[in-house]
Amino acid sequence: xxxxxxxxAAELVHQTALGxxxxxxxxxxxxxxxxxxxxxHLRLWKVCEPTAENIVLAVSELVANAIEHGCGDMGLxxxxxxxxxxxxxxxxxxxxxxxxxxxxxxxxxxxxFLVAVLARKWGVSEDGKTTWCVFRVPxxxx
Numbered sequence: 001x002x003x004x005x006x007x008x009a010a011e012l013v014h015q016t017a018l019g020x021x022x023x024x025x026x027x028x029x030x031x032x033x034x035x036x037x038x039x040x041h042l043r044l045w046k047v048c049e050p051t052a053e054n055i056v057l058a059v060s061e062l063v064a065n066a067i068e069h070g071c072g073d074m075g076l077x078x079x080x081x082x083x084x085x086x087x088x089x090x091x092x093x094x095x096x097x098x099x100x101x102x103x104x105x106x107x108x109x110x111x112x113f114l115v116a117v118l119a120r121k122w123g124v125s126e127d128g129k130t131t132w133c134v135f136r137v138p139x140x141x142x
Contacts, residue, residue: 017081018045024074026067026091034063034076038087045080047137054118055085058133061111062089065131069093080137084120088132096128 020041024030038059042052059076066074070091077088097112112131115122119133 017079019077019079019081021075021077024063024076026070026072026074028064028067030067030074031060031063035060038076038078041078042085047080047085051135051137055087055135058087058115058118058135059089061115062087062131062133065089065097065111066091069095069097083137085135085137086132087119087135088130090130092129094128096124097131 018041020037022034022037024034035056039052039056042055047055055078059078063074063076066089070093072092074092075088075090077086077090079086079088112122115133118135120136122131122133124131
């Protein structure tokens with residue numbers, strides 16, 4: 001093994017992924033529960049407060065959208081690796097989430113727009129059942 005390969009291998013050993021996954025039924029009460037679970041993990045992972053607030057807001061919006069437009073059992077997965085947090089919300093609806101622009105008078109329709117503004121990137125899986133977003137997170141504090 002070359003010295004450069006050894007350094008890369010040593011760095012990979014120290015990179016660990018953190019994460020959790022929760023399955024839930026499509027009930028409006030689940031939005032707050034998913035928000036609290038996510039916030040607890042972000043505190044445990046020592047994610048800075050402004051970033052954690054944005055991630056929790058994105059979770060809230062994606063879960064609410066899944067409950068509103070999805071069907072069947074749903075899932076939330078949050079993964080933290082390589083200074084990024086990836087949020088995925090899955091539902092049984094193959095119609096992909098779409099970014100819309102609400103008028104000033106509209107009472108809804110801004111959720112995915114908020115996610116697009118707050119996250120570094122977002123998208124929908126090829127099968128349309130998972131909406132995801134990624135946040136850049138500085139290295140964790142010890």
